[in-house]
Amino acid sequence: MNKIVECVPNYSVGSNTEIIAKIIAPFQNTPNVSLVNVESDDDYNRTVVTVLGEPEAVCYAMVLSCKQASLYIDMTKHKGEHLRMGATDVIPFIPIRNMSIEECVELSKKCAEMIYQETNIPIFLYSHSATREHCKALPNIRKGQFEGMFEKLKDPMWTPDYGTTVHPTAGVSAVGCRPLLVAFNVDLDTNDKNIALQIARAVRHSGGGYAYVQATVAYIDQKDIYQVTMNITDYTKTSVYRAFEAVRMEARRYHVEVIGSEFIGLVALDCLKDIAAYYLHLPSKEDVDLSLSDTVKVVCENFLVHGFSDQKVIEYHLKEELYVDR
Amino acid sequence: MNKIVECVPNYSVGSNTEIIAKIIAPFQNTPNVSLVNVESDDDYNRTVVTVLGEPEAVCYAMVLSCKQASLYIDMTKHKGEHLRMGATDVIPFIPIRNMSIEECVELSKKCAEMIYQETNIPIFLYSHSATREHCKALPNIRKGQFEGMFEKLKDPMWTPDYGTTVHPTAGVSAVGCRPLLVAFNVDLDTNDKNIALQIARAVRHSGGGYAYVQATVAYIDQKDIYQVTMNITDYTKTSVYRAFEAVRMEARRYHVEVIGSEFIGLVALDCLKDIAAYYLHLPSKEDVDLSLSDTVKVVCENFLVHGFSDQKVIEYHLKEELYVDR
Numbered sequence: 001m002n003k004i005v006e007c008v009p010n011y012s013v014g015s016n017t018e019i020i021a022k023i024i025a026p027f028q029n030t031p032n033v034s035l036v037n038v039e040s041d042d043d044y045n046r047t048v049v050t051v052l053g054e055p056e057a058v059c060y061a062m063v064l065s066c067k068q069a070s071l072y073i074d075m076t077k078h079k080g081e082h083l084r085m086g087a088t089d090v091i092p093f094i095p096i097r098n099m100s101i102e103e104c105v106e107l108s109k110k111c112a113e114m115i116y117q118e119t120n121i122p123i124f125l126y127s128h129s130a131t132r133e134h135c136k137a138l139p140n141i142r143k144g145q146f147e148g149m150f151e152k153l154k155d156p157m158w159t160p161d162y163g164t165t166v167h168p169t170a171g172v173s174a175v176g177c178r179p180l181l182v183a184f185n186v187d188l189d190t191n192d193k194n195i196a197l198q199i200a201r202a203v204r205h206s207g208g209g210y211a212y213v214q215a216t217v218a219y220i221d222q223k224d225i226y227q228v229t230m231n232i233t234d235y236t237k238t239s240v241y242r243a244f245e246a247v248r249m250e251a252r253r254y255h256v257e258v259i260g261s262e263f264i265g266l267v268a269l270d271c272l273k274d275i276a277a278y279y280l281h282l283p284s285k286e287d288v289d290l291s292l293s294d295t296v297k298v299v300c301e302n303f304l305v306h307g308f309s310d311q312k313v314i315e316y317h318l319k320e321e322l323y324v325d326r
Numbered sequence: 327m328n329k330i331v332e333c334v335p336n337y338s339v340g341s342n343t344e345i346i347a348k349i350i351a352p353f354q355n356t357p358n359v360s361l362v363n364v365e366s367d368d369d370y371n372r373t374v375v376t377v378l379g380e381p382e383a384v385c386y387a388m389v390l391s392c393k394q395a396s397l398y399i400d401m402t403k404h405k406g407e408h409l410r411m412g413a414t415d416v417i418p419f420i421p422i423r424n425m426s427i428e429e430c431v432e433l434s435k436k437c438a439e440m441i442y443q444e445t446n447i448p449i450f451l452y453s454h455s456a457t458r459e460h461c462k463a464l465p466n467i468r469k470g471q472f473e474g475m476f477e478k479l480k481d482p483m484w485t486p487d488y489g490t491t492v493h494p495t496a497g498v499s500a501v502g503c504r505p506l507l508v509a510f511n512v513d514l515d516t517n518d519k520n521i522a523l524q525i526a527r528a529v530r531h532s533g534g535g536y537a538y539v540q541a542t543v544a545y546i547d548q549k550d551i552y553q554v555t556m557n558i559t560d561y562t563k564t565s566v567y568r569a570f571e572a573v574r575m576e577a578r579r580y581h582v583e584v585i586g587s588e589f590i591g592l593v594a595l596d597c598l599k600d601i602a603a604y605y606l607h608l609p610s611k612e613d614v615d616l617s618l619s620d621t622v623k624v625v626c627e628n629f630l631v632h633g634f635s636d637q638k639v640i641e642y643h644l645k646e647e648l649y650v651d652r
Contacts, residue, residue: 198609208563211534237534245575246568253604278579283524 004097004318005055005104006180007062008265010089011047011069012078015040019072020047026064032057036317037266045080046089050266052317055099059111062091063118070119070170075146085142085149086121086171092178096268096314104177105129112162112175121170122153122163129176131161138174146171182232182240182271183264185218186247187225187304189257193217196226199250203228203243210246212238225259235271241278244303261303269315275299292316330423330644331381331430332506333388334591336415337373337395338404341366345398346373352390358383362643363592371406372415376592378643381425385437388417389444396445396496401472411468411475412447412497418504422594422640430503431455438488438501447496448479448489455502457487464500472497508558508566508597509590511544512573513551513630515583519543522552525576529554529569536572538564551585561597567604570629587629595641601625618642 013019020038027035027049037050049065051058066088073087091111095104105128112123130136134157144152149166152158166172188196196217201207204215212234217226228247232240248258269292273285276298282288288295293310300308310316339345346366353361353375363376375391377384392414399413417437421430431454438449456462460483470478475492478484492498514522522543527533530541538560543552554573558566574584595618599611602624608614614621619636626634636642 202565202568205537208537208560208565209568210536211531234534239528239534242528242535242572242575246572249568249571249575253607254609255607281579281581283580 002097003055003099003103004052005058005099005107006094006096006266006314007051007058007091008094009049009051009062009065009091011049011073012045012075012080012084012087012089013040013047013069013073014042014045014080015047022068022072023047023065024049026061026068027051030057030061030064033061034317036311039265041082043080044082045078046082046084048265052096052314055103055107058093059107059114062111063114066091066115066121066173067118070121070167074169075171076169078146083139083142083145084171085144085146086167086173087169088115088121088173089142090126090138091115091173091175092127093176094178094180096180097318101128101177101179108175108177115173115175116162119167119170120163120165121167122160122165122172124172124174125161125176126174127176127178135161141172141174179234180268182235182267183230184232184240184243185227185229185262185264186244186258187220187223187227187260187262188247188251189259190226190254191219191224192254193219193226195254195256196228198254199247199256200228200230202250203230203246210238210242213243215243235268235274239274239278240271241275241302244275259304261305262307263305263312266312266314269295269313272296272299272313275303328423329381329425329429330378331384331425331433332420332422332592332640333377333384333417334420335375335377335388335391335417337375337399338371338401338406338410338413338415339366339373339395339399340368340371340406341373348394348398349373349391350375352387352394353377356383356387356390359387360643362637365591367408369406370408371404372408372410374591378422378592378640381429381433384419385433385440388437389440392417392441392447392499393444396447396493400495401497402495404472409465409468409471410497411470411472412493412499413495414441414447414499415468416452416464417441417499417501418453419502420504420506422506423644427454427503427505434501434503441499441501442488445493445496446489446491447493448486448491448498450498450500451487451502452500453502453504461487467498467500505560506594508561508593509556510558510566510569511553511555511588511590512570512584513546513549513553513586513588514573514577515585516552516580517545517550518580519545519552521577521580521582522554524580525573525582526554526556528576529556529572536564536568539569541569561594561600565600565604566597567601567628570601585630587631588633589631589638592638592640592643595621595639598622598625598639601629 033053040047069087200215203209279302359379366373395413526541529535599614
């Protein structure tokens with residue numbers, strides 16, 4: 001089987017369909033690349049794109065897309081609630097199939113260098129690709145945001161891995177290989193922020209909770225409720241059902257019910273099978289003898305998931321005959 | 327209020343009442359020291375003693391007790407299922423009241439030096455008292471057990487903090503200040519070791535579980551069941567009710583019931599109040615307005631605890647007028 005990489009670039013533009021069309025065109029027009037998801041947020045003034053495909057092809061399309069973003073996004077005029085430092089703010093690569101972390105790191109470095117050559121945007125390598133300890137965590141790099149980068153890059157500690165000078169309108173970008181994480185939110189039947197926070201603190205690792213869970217809270221305006229918003233940074237170690245059941249258990253203390261949940265972005269099929277196995281009383285995900293659709297159904301029923309469909313499973317896209325074997 | 331320290335020495339002797347009487351006599355005969363628990367295990371061939379009291383008095387009694395152990399226990403003839411390296415295998419000091427970690431570390435060092443002066447038993451400082459990183463974890467020090475110590479101590483890496491040569495019959499001891507941990511076991515309605523192991527792995531930190539939980543399994547012969555046996559190394563971070571409810575949640579997968587639980591050794595009242603708060607639907611332990619006895623009742627009912635009583639709460643002993651204010 002051929003190698004598959006996932007790429008989830010974040011662009012500093014909201015739902016401006018004209019600009020987004022130009023940015024995503026390279027993903028639509030490059031063979032062996034599949035554009036699987038585009039999510040824009042106007043409050044954040046940010047768009048997250050999900051792409052799957054053959055590594056070299058994804059890398060090539062990513063360079064073109066980044067160039068488009070540098071032509072049509074002007075960071076000197078950008079405002080938004082999400083922290084940002086560049087037109088293409090961050091470009092994470094995630095190994096999906098037949099690809100080691102090391103290969104994916106190499107791919108990210110190649111892509112970073114090509115972007116710099118094509119656009120003159122300086123690049124920091126982050127996460128697994130970082131060449132310096134203090135550049136591993138994206139928030140460290142992004143601190144100061146676009147406006148602060150001009151001063152920040154004068155400090156030798158913050159010399160980018162490629163380039164030296166901030167691009168006047170496209171800023172700075174971060175590129176790196178990171179592990180596949182699950183972004184998962186659980187809706188609580190309460191509009192009491194303090195209760196939601198106590199629950200989030202109880203389940204997250206920093207509060208004594210589960211090892212691979214990061215959690216905070218978010219207010220959902222249209223429902224007038226709070227949700228516990230989580231990243232499961234390694235779902236093979238902390239299964240997602242544990243995070244879900246732990247939220248339910250902590251909520252019981254406050255007579256609060258769990259009334260729904262949602263996955264943000266794509267999810268791997270083995271992550272869903274791991275969840276299904278628990279509710280089907282099976283010892284492990286290998287024992288789940290269900291189709292992709294039936295696995296999705298079991299998870300949605302038990303997790304009360306909304307806004308999910310087969311298309312949000314990575315393997316759904318891998319089944320399509322998009323990628324030519326080499 | 328005066329300072330109170332807890333000391334929980336482990337001796338390499340089973341239920342030999344004659345020897346135990348000689349070992350515990352110093353705790354019974356020293357003013358301002360209270361002997362609160364003695365638990366012997368014949369399979370382990372080991373006795374765990376719990377003492378509370380004024381720090382200097384506890385230290386003094388501990389030195390005398392250790393000397394008794396060195397006179398009556400011969401490690402060259404000792405066999406047992408628990409790992410061990412000395413007649414008095416390990417001497418943990420735990421700060422209970424008006425005592426900082428630093429003060430407790432100082433006390434442990436003083437005690438270690440006095441023991442060496444009195445008995446010639448070489449001592450390793452461990453846990454918070456360790457002077458070297460590789461000596462923090464007791465299993466590292468104890469590796470090789472009594473029989474292997476003669477060779478091990480020739481390696482400069484394993485030179486004891488006090489003394490250099492293994493005591494021919496009393497071996498080696500470890501002394502240190504460690505935090506108050508909760509030893510807590512949950513009984514499962516199964517004699518399937520593999521199921522018990524899967525549950526233990528799911529709740530312990532090393533398996534992606536709760537941050538401050540160590541867990542393994544033990545077979546309980548007289549009941550023909552397995553139990554998940556846990557150390558909660560910081561119950562102020564990972565509340566004990568989370569560990570209990572997590573075991574119950576994981577057991578559900580296998581249609582296994584939680585049928586009981588037990589605390590090993592003494593437990594602090596605030597740990598029990600923290601548990602009670604959850605089941606009483608109160609936000610925190612500070613909101614639990616119950617007596618010591620009523621708190622114990624709430625915990626026992628919800629945790630299905632056996633073998634517990636008010637006497638196993640540290641504060642029960644602190645209420646007695648044993649310790650003269652200085």
